[in-house]
Amino acid sequence: MKLILEKNNVDIEPLYEITQGLEKCLLLFTAMDFGIFDCLKIPKSAEEFSSELKTDPKLTLKFLNSLVAIGLLIKKELLYSNSSLATTYLVKDGPFYQGNLLNLMKKTRHERWLRLDQALKKGPVQSEKKLEGVFDKGFILAMAEGAMRGSLHSTLEIVFSLPEFKNAARLLDLGGGHGLYAIAFSQANPKLQSFIFDLPPVIEVAREFIARYEMNDRVHTLAGDFIKDDWGTKFDIIFASDALYKPKELLFPILQKIKSSLNKGGLFIAKQWIIDKERTTPTTTVLWDLMVSLLGNLPFYTYTNEEFIELLKEMGFKGVKLFDISTPSKPSRIVVARKGGRVR
Numbered sequence: 001m002k003l004i005l006e007k008n009n010v011d012i013e014p015l016y017e018i019t020q021g022l023e024k025c026l027l028l029f030t031a032m033d034f035g036i037f038d039c040l041k042i043p044k045s046a047e048e049f050s051s052e053l054k055t056d057p058k059l060t061l062k063f064l065n066s067l068v069a070i071g072l073l074i075k076k077e078l079l080y081s082n083s084s085l086a087t088t089y090l091v092k093d094g095p096f097y098q099g100n101l102l103n104l105m106k107k108t109r110h111e112r113w114l115r116l117d118q119a120l121k122k123g124p125v126q127s128e129k130k131l132e133g134v135f136d137k138g139f140i141l142a143m144a145e146g147a148m149r150g151s152l153h154s155t156l157e158i159v160f161s162l163p164e165f166k167n168a169a170r171l172l173d174l175g176g177g178h179g180l181y182a183i184a185f186s187q188a189n190p191k192l193q194s195f196i197f198d199l200p201p202v203i204e205v206a207r208e209f210i211a212r213y214e215m216n217d218r219v220h221t222l223a224g225d226f227i228k229d230d231w232g233t234k235f236d237i238i239f240a241s242d243a244l245y246k247p248k249e250l251l252f253p254i255l256q257k258i259k260s261s262l263n264k265g266g267l268f269i270a271k272q273w274i275i276d277k278e279r280t281t282p283t284t285t286v287l288w289d290l291m292v293s294l295l296g297n298l299p300f301y302t303y304t305n306e307e308f309i310e311l312l313k314e315m316g317f318k319g320v321k322l323f324d325i326s327t328p329s330k331p332s333r334i335v336v337a338r339k340g341g342r343v344r
Contacts, residue, residue, distance in 0.1 A: 024070050025106075025109070027063075027066055027067060027070060027072075028070075028072065028102070029102070029106045030063075031063075031067055031072065031090075032090065032099060032102065032103070034053060034055070035053075036049075036067070036073075037072075037082055037086045037087075037090040037091050038091055038092055039052065039053065040073065040080055040081050040082050040086075041081075041082065041087075041091060042081075043076075043079040043080060043081040044079060044080060044081075045078050045079055045080070046060050046061040046064050046078075046080065049064065049080065064080050067080075068080070071083055071085060072085060072086045072090070073086065095148075096145075096148055096149075097145060098145050098149070099145070100138055100141040100142040100144075100145050101142040101143075101145040101146050101149075103138070103142070104138065104139060104142040108291060112125070112291050112294040112295065113291065113294075115294065116294065119294045123296060124293060124294055124295060124296025125294060125295055125296065126295075126296055134298075135177075135198075135199055135201065135202050136201065137201070137204075137205050140177050140178050140202055140205040140206075141178070141205070143177050143178055143242075144177070144178035144180055144209065146330075147178070147180050147181070147241075148180075149329070149330060150327065150330060151271070151325065151330045151332055152180055152181065152184065154325040154332075155181065155241070155271050155325065155332075155334060156181075156184055156185075156188070158323045158325065158334050158336075159185065159239070159269060159334075160188055162267065162336065164236070164237065164265075164266075164267050164338075165185075165188075165189065165237065165267075166189065167236070168189060168191075168192055168236035168237050168267075169191055169192060169193065169236055170192075170193050170195070170234060170235045170236050170237075171185055171186075171192055171193070171194045171195070171235060171236065171237040171238070171239060172194075172195050172197060172231060172232070172235045172237070172238045172239070172261065173185075173194060173195065173196045173197065173239050173240075173241075174197055174226055174231070174238055174239065174240040174243055174258070175197065175198055175226055175240055175241075175243030175244075176196035176197060176198050176206065176239075176241070176243075177196075177198055177202055177205075177206065177241075177243075178205060178206055178209050179196045179206035179209050179210055179219065179221075180209060181239060181241055182194035182195070182196050182219050182239075183209060183210060183213050183215050183219050185237075185239070186215055186218045186219050187213070187215070192218065193218055193219075193220065194218065194219045194220070195219075195220045195221070195222055195231075195232070195235075196210075196219065196220070196221050196222065197221075197222040197223075197224060197226055197231045198221075198223070198224075198226075199223070199224070199225060200223040200224075203221045203222075203223045206221055207221055226243075226254065226257075227246075227250065227253075227254065231257075231261065232261065233260070233261045234261075234263055235261055235262055235263065235266060236262075236263055236266050236267070237262075237266060237267045237268075237269060238258050238261060238262055238266070238267075238268050238269070239269045239270075239271075240258075240268075240269070240270045240271070241270075241271040242271060242272060242273065244270055244272060245272070245292075245300050245301060245302055245303075246299060246300070246301060247299055247300070247301040248301070248311065250299055251301075251311070252311070252315075255311065255312070255315045256315065259315060259316065259317065259339055262339040263339070264339060264340070265338060265339060265340075266338070266339045267336060267337070267338055267339075268312075268317060268336070268337045268338075268339070269334065269335070269336050270308070270334070270335045271325075271332055271333070271334050272302075272303065272308070272332065272333060272335070273285045273288065273302065273330075273331050273332055273333075274304075274305065274324070274326060274331045274332065274333045275289060275302045275303070275304055276304060277304055277306065279302075279304075282326065282328070282331040283328075284328065284329055284330075284331050285302065285331050288302075289302045305322060305333060305335075308335060309322065309335065312335065312337045316340065317337035317338060317339065317340075318337065318338045318339070318340050319336075319337065319338045320335065320336070320337045321335070321336045321337075322334070322335055322336075323335075323336070
C-alpha cells in the first residue's frame, strides 16, 4: 500500500517557473501595448492610470500590482512608477530602448512557437515572405536594439584590442544591417573607412544610423545579396555579426569570397551564437535554433565552435582564435582568423 506520507525529493519548482514564463511575457507585452512605461514616467495612482487609458479600474489595480511583482514597476504610497529596468529599456525615448526587439519576439512567438505542434506533425511551416520582407525596417531596428544590450560593446572591446585593427584602413561589415558596428569601428579608428554590405531595404535603414551619428564621410553602404553578389576587394578586415548561419554548402563559397576579398594578412572576424557539441546548451541558443527551424524555407544552421573553426582551417585561414563574450541572453563567441601572408 502506498502511503500519502511518502515525500517526493525531486524539486517541482523549476516546472512551475517554466509555466510562469508565459504569464510574465503576456504581462510585459500587454503593458507595452498600453504604453504603460511611457505613461508612468511620472508616478500615478491606479485610478489616474485607469482614467487616462480608459481601462477597467479593478483589473487595472491588479495588473499594475502584477507588474510590480515581476520587477517592472515600483509602488510607493499608492503611486506607481517605472523601475530602473523599465526606465532604461522600456521607455521609448531612451538610448537603450528595447521595444522593437521585444515586439519582434512577441511576433515570432505568435508566428512560430504557437505552430510548434503543427510543425512537429507536418514539418516546418513554409513562410510566404521573401527574404527582403523578413528583413524589414522593424526587424533591423530590433537588431540594433539587440546590439545595444551589450554584445556591441563586448565585441568592440575584443576588436579594439587587436593590433591589426589599429592599422586597418578598409573594413567590410558583411550583412551589416543597422551598421552600428561599422560606425563604432570608424569612430574608434580615425583612419578607417568602413563599408556596410546588405540587402537594399536594409541599407536604407543603415543610412539613417550613419546620418544620426554623423559618419557619412567614413562609413559607406553597398547594396546586394552577399550569397550571390560581389562586394569588392582589398579589405584589411571583414567583419560579420550573426550573418553566417548558413549550411556548409552555402557558407563555403561565402568564406571563399571573404578570403579572396581580404588583403594578405587581413582579418576575418565573425560574431555568432554558440551551441555545444550535443546541441543542448546554452538554453537561449537551443530554443532559438528550434524557433528559426520552424520556418522550413530559410536555409539555416547553427555551428558549434569546433565545426566553425574546422571550416575556417579547411578554407586555409591561419591563427584562428576564439573569444567567449556570452551572457545568458546573448550566448555569443567571436572568432578571429587571418588570411595567410604578411600584413601590408
